[in-house]
Amino acid sequence: MEEMAYYPGCTLKTNAKEFEESLLRVFKKLGIRLKELNKWYCCGTVYSLATDNLMYRLAAIRNLIKVMEEGYDKVVVPCSICYNTLKQANLMARNDKEAMEKINSFMDEEPDYDGSVEVLHPLELLREKIDKLKGKLNGKYACYYGCLLLRPKEVAIDEYEMPTIMEKIVEALGGSVVNFPLKNECCGSYNVVSNKEAVIDRVYRIIMNARKNEAEAILTSCPLCHFNLKEMQNEIKKIHADFVDMPIYYFSQIIEEALE
Numbered sequence: 437m438e439e440m441a442y443y444p445g446c447t448l449k450t451n452a453k454e455f456e457e458s459l460l461r462v463f464k465k466l467g468i469r470l471k472e473l474n475k476w477y478c479c480g481t482v483y484s485l486a487t488d489n490l491m492y493r494l495a496a497i498r499n500l501i502k503v504m505e506e507g508y509d510k511v512v513v514p515c516s517i518c519y520n521t522l523k524q525a526n527l528m529a530r531n532d533k534e535a536m537e538k539i540n541s542f543m544d545e546e547p548d549y550d551g552s553v554e555v556l557h558p559l560e561l562l563r564e565k566i567d568k569l570k571g572k573l574n575g576k577y578a579c580y581y582g583c584l585l586l587r588p589k590e591v592a593i594d595e596y597e598m599p600t601i602m603e604k605i606v607e608a609l610g611g612s613v614v615n616f617p618l619k620n621e622c623c624g625s626y627n628v629v630s631n632k633e634a635v636i637d638r639v640y641r642i643i644m645n646a647r648k649n650e651a652e653a654i655l656t657s658c659p660l661c662h663f664n665l666k667e668m669q670n671e672i673k674k675i676h677a678d679f680v681d682m683p684i685y686y687f688s689q690i691i692e693e694a695l696e
Contacts, residue, residue, distance in 0.1 A: 441508035442470035445518035452659035458688040483524040496525035510554045516658035520584035523555045523591040571694025573611035578651035582661040609694040614649040623664040639668040653683040
């Protein structure tokens with residue numbers, strides 16, 4: 437069985453355990469053992485937009501060093517936020533020598549890092565294994581990518597305006613996908629803490645668009661998107677009395693169901 441380094445991040449150990457558990461089982465069925473790093477840290481959560489904020493890059497770089505120290509040249513990162521943060525930090529390590537000289541100098545107890553680790557999202561691996569994804573999946577699904585798997589385009593796992601990875605996986609498993617124009621719209625992200633009303637409005641628009649196009653459920657990869665899309669439905673009902681619940685799943689849950 438092939439083995440690959442696996443970085444879970446914080447949320448897959450807390451609010452998104454069902455994502456981690458289903459993902460590990462799916463990859464085991466496909467002949468890949470995702471080996472959790474022996475020691476890892478919070479990725480720092482979202483990548484800083486300030487180019488001179490090198491302190492904010494340290495956590496991501498330190499995790500990539502851990503991958504290298506454990507003898508791997510690739511790491512699988514399921515959480516969209518963690519993936520985006522580690523991927524952007526890795527690109528900086530490869531392209532900004534001056535910044536990395538400062539970071540490597542600061543982290544004097546760790547070996548220098550030069551961007552040699554490849555950061556991968558599980559959907560990228562599944563695209564390579566699509567011929568093994570044969571199942572009996574029923575239903576119509578809206579595939580929701582959100583922001584951080586697609587932006588900026590340098591880290592996008594697919595064509596950032598019109599991604600199709602999840603759709604191809606669903607179809608390979610025997611399911612149907614619907615046209616979903618809001619597949620790459622922001623769910624509101626962390627604004628759920630400070631501006632819940634805006635997030636409720638966004639989630640309502642996203643779900644109603646999926647339902648208008650006859651979706652029976654929405655698939656996602658991001659734990660924060662999953663939380664907003666699922667938990668805000670109770671808030672939507674307080675505003676829209678005729679609103680009907682929409683099931684929200686991680687893509688790995690649907691794959692596991694289809695492969696059983």
